[in-house]
Amino acid sequence: AQRVTQPEKLLSVFKGAPVELKCNYSYSGSPELFWYVQYSRQRLQLLLRHISRESIKGFTADLNKGETSFHLKKPFAQEEDSAMYYCALDAGGTSYGKLTFGQGTILTVHP
């Protein structure tokens, strides 16, 4: 069975500092990885997915199959980045669309 681990429940940085939210996964196949974000009093929304290889709001994430990681990075954090971030995995195949989420990391960016 697949599993997603986000080792940090809380992460605090100052505005302008680099930020990295860690995500590790375990799955024997070729999964699709996502980062979802939930801002205060808003619904969960997709931030980025690895197959699109896009940079959204300055965030990037690279899938490292050797290390089974999908860390989320931003070179210069902004206060508006403060939110809950979830890493999620889609195993594909007959379960395509069924997401397995990590426990989440609360990011706080201080002024």
Place this chain on the structure above:
Amino acid sequence: DTGVSQDPRHKITKRGQNVTFRCDPISEHNRLYWYRQTLGQGPEFLTYFQNEAQLEKSRLLSDRFSAERPKGSFSTLEIQRTEQGDSAMYLCASAGTTYEQYFGPGTRLTVT
């Protein structure tokens, strides 16, 4: 279309009572998912539909839980004989051809 909607937003019920939640997906989306989220955890998959067909159910979904999606439009999730352990946020998401899931605001259930 304002996105995925869920009703009610909050539900308080006594142990042993039945509750039913509704999810209205984005109109052109044929896939609909239910997740449960407890405090401090990420969402956990419960079940999903493609059109009106329920294609997969998690082992988390005991016999007390049932979900339907008549006519492939809105969906309902019913919990019978609620237990305190059922207290959680119940999230609904829908997806179309891109498979990107759009989440609703959730229904927070409290069982007293």
